[in-house]
Amino acid sequence: MIALRGLTRHFEVGDQTVRALQDVSLEIPEGEYVAIMGPSGSGKSTLLHILGCLDRPTSGEYVLDGREVGSLPEGDLAEVRSHKIGFVFQFFHLVPRLTATANVELPMLLAGLPPVERRERAAQALLAVGLSDRASHRPNQLSGGQRQRVAIARATVMRPSILLADEPTGNLDRASGFEIIELIERMNLAGLTLIVVTHDQDIGQRARRIVRLVDGRIASDVRQEGAAGRGAAPPSPA
Amino acid sequence: MTLREYLAFGLQALRGHRLRSILTLLGMTIGIAAVVLLTALGEGARRYVTNEFMAMGSNLLIVLPGKTETTGSAPIIGGTTSDLTLADAEAIVRRSPRVRALAPLAVGAAKVSFGDRDREVTILGSTAELLPVRRLAVAAGRFLPPSDPERGAPVAVIGRTVQNELFGARNPLGQPVRIGDARFRVVGVMAAKGQQLGIDMDDVVIIPVASCMRLFNQRSLFRMIIEVTANSEIEAAKRDVLRILAERHDDVEDVTVLTQDSVLGAFNRIFTALTLALGGIAAISLTVAGIGIMNVMLVSVSERTSEVGLLKALGAKPRQILLAFLTEAGLLSAAGGLLGIFVGYLGVGALALRFPALPAQPPTWALLASIVVSLGAGLLFGVLPARRAARLDPVTALGSGH
Incomplete structure (x- = not known):
């Protein structure tokens, strides 16, 4: 359960203040499938970073599973990221010198899981994204779609409650893009909260709920019937 | 993460840039080898002279006509010897x-x-x-x-x-x-x-x-x-x-009496000073090697900024990032140090073959110092880049490189 209340995020650029987010309030129940859309500069990346505990709001509250995380120190935020949040990026962000398995093992390595458990869970995660036969390949030996699958395996291997995907199809051709979206939608159906940031209408339309940002404010928050995702509870009014 | 895991992670990172790692290693190797070899030379010269004195006999006093030592009083002018x-x-x-x-x-x-x-x-x-x-x-x-x-x-x-x-x-x-x-x-x-x-x-x-x-x-x-x-x-x-x-x-x-000890002591002091001076010269190359490590680590950090961002997104704490980069620097310098001691000893061996009379051997303090200094230099010069990496803002770091 995610609850944002009166969230703002300001950046000081020179002597100007950029208001990336202004008075954003949002509740996302567990298992929800949300697309965050909006033109570039609308604040959707900033929102994603705050949701992912990579960034902290200037003011307002961010309550994640009953705990106020908006003002936690860096070390505690790292802990939250480690256990509750999985990231999927537009540019995959795989470590080039590591094999697919080693890339998937990274979050478990950082969390201090023992080697045997790491290996088992990495194998499971790669199996779940259909890449068992590429386990010992390096990223440069994989196609774009395969790289994104490794990234998804890595994002989910710690069994987070929220998967944050930042333009996950932005660097892929349409066919692989849809395969990737379908893959993470299946994970959503299995109970994972899925938040996708995209400016691609076709991708966005698949979500159960679409939050549109304009100039750092929520312009609309629409729940769609018959969309691909499962969706959980009706959206609360913004 | 355990120490072994940090070491494995650092080793993988170093292997990723094989040539650069080897060149940095070489700097440290030459520095340490120079310390080992030069102090061995100084120490060898000292031992050579000591052995010569010992071979002369022990408990000796040497009496020379004439007064050569300077004393507090002025020499007696016109005094005959x-x-x-x-x-x-x-x-x-x-x-x-x-x-x-x-x-x-x-x-x-x-x-x-x-x-x-x-x-x-x-x-x-x-x-x-x-x-x-x-x-x-x-x-x-x-x-x-x-x-x-x-x-x-x-x-x-x-x-x-x-x-x-x-x-x-x-x-x-x-x-x-x-x-x-x-x-x-x-x-x-x-x-x-x-x-x-x-x-x-x-x-x-x-x-x-x-x-x-x-x-x-x-x-x-x-x-x-x-x-x-x-x-x-x-x-x-x-x-x-x-x-x-x-x-x-x-x-x-009007005579000068030298004790063997005083002569030997003087020689010892001279040769110890010589050894220290040679060691000091070698230490300069060590410092250069250390700065080389710092340089490479700085390049490494800025090159891997997006990796640091990723690690943070995956839940890495600043301390873990710091330790990961420090381990890398430590690995470079420790490997360079060990290799340098090995190469230094090879040089000492070659010296012993060429000049059998010179008992060249690096003093223990120089060996210990070179191990400590090489590791220390790696860590010291690794701290700045590692701290820079640890303090990177994850959002900015993730966004770099694309």
């Missing part, structure tokens, strides 16, 4: 119970000839006491006979080189030789001794001290070599000698 005579030597032996043996020494150079062969040789004049005091040994025949030092018998003991040059395969014992314009009979041949403090002990002829002084028309001894009964008595013996000689020389202290 008395000669150091055989009578002085005899007085010292008689009056100081701390003197076990005294070998007077006169030195000259003369042509030594046998038959139609001749050779310019250093002539040492001394007594039978020279043999034990200087730890010399006779290979054939006998040494100078013990007798009244004032009596100059026409006998000579020759060195190994002199024997070879003048007599070849013939037995020199009992043969007459001409030294300058006097005749001597060869009574012994010295065992090969080699160079000792710059004098080739094989290329000398030893004759009774009185004969030598007469031959070269000398009134004063070159020096006296005194063996003291025990090491603890050296200072007291030195005072004895000074007192006895002052009494005999009209209450003027």
Whole structure:
């Protein structure tokens, strides 16, 4: 359960203040499938970073599973990221010198899981994204779609409650893009909260709920019937 | 993460940039090898001199005519320096119970000839006491006979080189030789001794001290070599000698008494300073190597900024990022250090093959210091880049590089 209340995020650029987010309030129940859309500069990346505990709001509250995380120190935020949040990026962000398995093992390595458990869970995660036969390949030996699958395996291997995907199809051709979206939608159906940031209408339309940002404010928050995702509870009014 | 996991992660990162890692390693290797080799040279020189002194005999006092040490009072202008005579030597032996043996020494150079062969040789004049005091040994025949030092018998003991040059395969014992314009009979041949403090002990002829002084028309001894009964008595013996000689020389202290320890100590200080200086020069290359590591780590951090961002997104704490980069720097410098010690020892080995006389060996402190310094330099110079990495803002870091 995610609850944002009166969230703002300001950046000081020179002597100007950029208001990336202004008075954003949002509740996302567990298992929800949300697309965050909006033109570039609308604040959707900033929102994603705050949701992912990579960034902290200037003011307002961010309550994640009953705990106020908006003002936690860096070390505690790292802990939250480690256990509750999985990231999927537009540019995959795989470590080039590591094999697919080693890339998937990274979050478990950082969390201090023992080697045997790491290996088992990495194998499971790669199996779940259909890449068992590429386990010992390096990223440069994989196609774009395969790289994104490794990234998804890595994002989910710690069994987070929220998967944050930042333009996950932005660097892929349409066919692989849809395969990737379908893959993470299946994970959503299995109970994972899925938040996708995209400016691609076709991708966005698949979500159960679409939050549109304009100039750092929520312009609309629409729940769609018959969309691909499962969706959980009706959206609360913004 | 455990230490092993940090090491494995760092090793993978270093392997990712093989050439760069190897070049950085090389810098550290050369630095440490230089420390090992240069301090080994300095230490070798020190040991060489020490060994030479030890080979001379122990518990020695050396008495020189004339006062060379500077003291608080101004030198007496017009004061005459008395000669150091055989009578002085005899007085010292008689009056100081701390003197076990005294070998007077006169030195000259003369042509030594046998038959139609001749050779310019250093002539040492001394007594039978020279043999034990200087730890010399006779290979054939006998040494100078013990007798009244004032009596100059026409006998000579020759060195190994002199024997070879003048007599070849013939037995020199009992043969007459001409030294300058006097005749001597060869009574012994010295065992090969080699160079000792710059004098080739094989290329000398030893004759009774009185004969030598007469031959070269000398009134004063070159020096006296005194063996003291025990090491603890050296200072007291030195005072004895000074007192006895002052009494005999009209209450003027006009001789210099060197103790073996003081000479050795002076040499030790000189060579230790030399070793330190060489080590210091080598330390400069170590510092350069350390800065090389810092440079490479800075490049590595800025190159891997997006990786740092990723690691943070995956839940890495700042401390983990810091340790990961520090481990990398530590690995580089430790590997370079070990390799440097290995290469340094190879160099020392090569040196030992080329110059067997020089006991070159790096002092323990230099070894310890180079290990500590190489690891320390890696960590010290790794801290700045590692901290920079740890403090990167994850959002900015993730966004870089695309």
